[in-house]
Amino acid sequence: MATLILSLLLWILANNTIVASxxxxxxxxxxxxxxAGLVDPQNLLSSWERKDCCKWRGVVCSNTTGHVxxxxxxxxxDMLSEEWLxxxxxxxxxxxxxxNLEHLDLSMNNFSKNSIPAYLGSFKNLRYLNLSYLYFGGTIPPQIGNLSKLRYLDLNSEFNYPSVIRIDDILWLTRLSSLKYLDLSFVNLNTSTDWLHAVNMLPSLKVLHLFLCSLPGxxxxxxxxxxTTLKVLDLGGNFINSTLPTWLRNLTSIxxxxxxxxxxxxIIPDEFLYLSTLNHLSLGYNVFKGMNPKALRYLCNLTTLDLSSIGFGGEIMEWVEMLPRCVRNNLQSLYLGYNNLKGNLSGWLEQMNSLTDINLGSNLLGGSIPTGVWKLPNLISLALYNNSLEGVVSDVEFSYLRKIQYLDLSFNALIVRVRDDWVPPFQLKGIALASCQLGPNFPAWLKSQSQIKWLDLSKTKIADTLPSWFWNMSRFISYLDLSDNQIKGRLPLLMGFTMLWYLNLSSNQFEGPLPSLPHNIQIIDLSNNFFTGVLPNIVLPQMEYLFLSNNGIGGRxxxxxxxxxxxxxxxxxxxNLSGEIPECIGKSQEYLSVIDVSTNNLVGGSLTPFARRNIFRC
Incomplete structure (x- = not known):
């Protein structure tokens, strides 16, 4: 009996898992x-001192072998500290x-001085590799093709754009026969004429992102x-000059x-008839002449349709009637902006009750906005800018928008009348009412909006001072345009608005000294006001455009x-600027194309950098 028990124990030890310590x-x-080769200013790897590395941040070990x-x-x-970790x-x-490593994710770090190391192709057991958003440069090494077990590969280089990371010969991709997910967005493939052949050799592929890759055709x-197993195909932003491929009809799982x-x-062909599984279809910003009326007939699973800027004209009602009833009932996002569609919104838009996102901007639409549109129960984003819509919009209509986050009614003949004591049932992240009649008072109802990221109230006939609460409204605001009004008063210090990159307060009646501006601001227009004092002696390293003309600014x-x-x-x-123009201006600014310091009291200065470009006016 003892021998039998011992044999049984040995068999269990040999054939079952053993937990490593x-x-x-x-x-x-x-x-x-x-x-030791990393720079870690935020001490993210502080846990990498304990004895057991399996308990370190970001490290996962096998429960059976202890291998990483x-x-x-x-x-x-980090939204709270407003910094990258x-x-x-x-x-x-x-x-x-x-x-034994199977999963490696180094994404969203900064290795800007490096190329992707070729030795990463030596991880024979690797199944997941994510090197996206790393600021890498140079060429993606073909040794990545040695990772024969790889199922997920993400080399998206958006953070590095427009700097170039490229693939010279994409045929190494054909060796990754187990690949299910591939993202090469923002990787330059302009010499990879056989990119489609290489991708077509990946029979298990389900997701393919090749956005903005300069594909050669x-x-x-x-x-x-x-x-045939492909579910996601993204070829956007490549300026491919072609008719739509006939092989699209074979994407039966898309x-x-x-x-x-x-x-x-x-013509948008009837190839889409065969894509009955399609949820998201984006054909916007192409040059189609029209669409086969049957093209979308069987796409009853469609929830997003983007046909922006494809040259469509005619009555919008006739176009919508080409959509089968099942699409009109199920559609959640509809983008038809930047076309030449005529007509009004009545009789069709208010019937599409599933819509959450609508963009019909920059068309030829007229009439008023039907009450039924405001009552759409799931509306999150509504963009009707740059049309010929008219009528009065009040807090009665706005009160229906309980889920709205983004609202753009700019450049219409709309009158916006909202009671000062009205409290909205929503929290906006973005609102644009440019060229609508909103004033003369500054809209008090905005006081409750604490999440706004972009705000455009330009040309709205506001003739008022900015209320004190305005500058405490949202610390996350990144885009602010109050230009072409008659707003008075002084500006506070704006350094605390760390997300602000666009500020346009031009053509108002602001006075007093110029405000100190946030470190990361890129575009500033404070022209045509009554600012005085001197230019702030601060460094704005990200600034691209600075307009301060027609004020009373003095000093050097x-x-x-x-x-x-x-x-x-x-x-x-x-x-009223005086003194010399600093000689350094233009010498360290290779992108500087226009400088105008005319009608001041300046003397001397370095004209040489600008003389050959004919951009210096003094």
């Missing part, structure tokens, strides 16, 4: 060597000692089509299709202005 010493040392299986050091943005430095090859037909911002032309041009190395336009004309 902690991480491997060799792998712990490898991680510490990797850490997963390393997730993805960066993030990320690492920089270099990716040390000591990581190769993590020979597209084959309109394929002799053999392998992408749910998301984005072909926007290209140069596809001709401060030399810290030279540290705005991204400056493109500088207009200080018609003020």
């Amino acid at each position: 902690g991480c491997m010493e060799i792998e712990r040392n490898a991680l510490l060597t990797f850490k 299986m997963k390393l997730n050091l993805r960066g993030s943005y 990320c690492l920089s430095g270099e990716i040390n090859p000591s990581l190769l000692l993590l020979s 597209i084959s309109t037909s394929l002799s053999h089509f392998n992408l 749910t998301y299709l984005d072909l926007s911002s290209n140069e596809f032309h001709g 041009i401060p030399s810290p202005l030279c540290e705005s190395t991204f400056l493109e336009v500088l207009d200080l004309s018609n003020n």
Whole structure:
């Protein structure tokens, strides 16, 4: 009996899992060597001092062997501290000692001085690799094609754009036969003429993002089509000049299709008849001549339809009637902006009760906004800008918008009348009422809106002072335009508005000294006011446009202005500036194309950088 029990125990030990007590010493040392090559100002890896590396931040070990299986050091943005929590430095090859690694995520960090290391292609067990948003440069190494077990590959380089990371020869991609997810957005593929052939060799692929990749073209037909499992296809922003490919009809599993911002032309064909699983269809910003009336007939699962700026004209009602009833009932997002559609909103829009997002801006629509549109129960975003809509919009209509977050009624003949004591049932993140009749009083109902990120009340006939609560309304505001009104008063210090990148208060009646501005601001227009005092002696490293003309600003041009190395336009004309123009202006600002300091009391200065470009006016 004892022999039998011993044999049974040995069998259990040999055939069942054995829990490891902690991480491997060799792998712990490898991680510490990797850490030594990183710059970690926020001390994100403070836990990387304990004995057991399996308990370190971002490290996941196998419960059975103790080997490191997963390393997730993805960066993030902290909304409270308003800063990026990320690492920089270099990716040390000591990581190769993590020979059992299956998951590696270093995304949203800053390795701007590096290229993607070729040795990352040596992780034979890797199934997940995310190197997106890392500011890498150079060429993506073909050794990535050695990761034969890889199922997920994300090399999205949006943060690095317009700097270029590229692939010279994409055929290494064909060796990743197990790949299910691929994102090469913002990677330059302009020499990869065989990109479609390479992708077509990935029979398991379900998601493909190739947004803004400078694709050199597209084959309109394929002799053999392998992408029958593809669910997501994003080819937006590539300026592909072609008719729509006939192989689209073979995407029988597709749910998301984005072909926007290209140069596809001709008639939108009936290829889409076959894509009954489609939820999202974006064909906007192309040059189609029209659409086959049957093209969308069977797309009853469609929830998002984007046909913005494709040259459509005629009566909007006739176009909508081409949509089958099931689409009109289920559609959640409808984008038809920047076309030449005529007619009004009555008789069709208020019947689409599932809509959450509507953009009909920049068309030829007229009439009033029907009450039924305001009553759409799920509306989150409504954009009707730049049409010929008319009538009165009051707090009665606004009260129906309980879920609204984004509202743009700009550039219509609308009159907005809202009671001063009205409290909205919503919290807006963005509102634009430019050129609507809103004044003369500043809208008091905005006091309750604490989440606004962009606000445009330009040309709204406001003749008032800004209430004290306005500057406490939202610390997250990033875009503010109150230009072309008659707003009076002084400006407070604006340095606390750390998200603000666009500020336009031009053509008002503001007075007093110029405010101190937030560090990251990019576009400033305070022209045509009554500002006095001197230019603030502060550094604005991200500033691109500065308009301060037609004020009463005196003193000298401060030399810290030279540290705005991204400056493109500088207009200080018609003020009381004196002294010399700093010689550094223009020498360290390679993007500077226009500078106007005329009608001041300036003397001397360095004209040389501008003489050959004919942009200096003094």
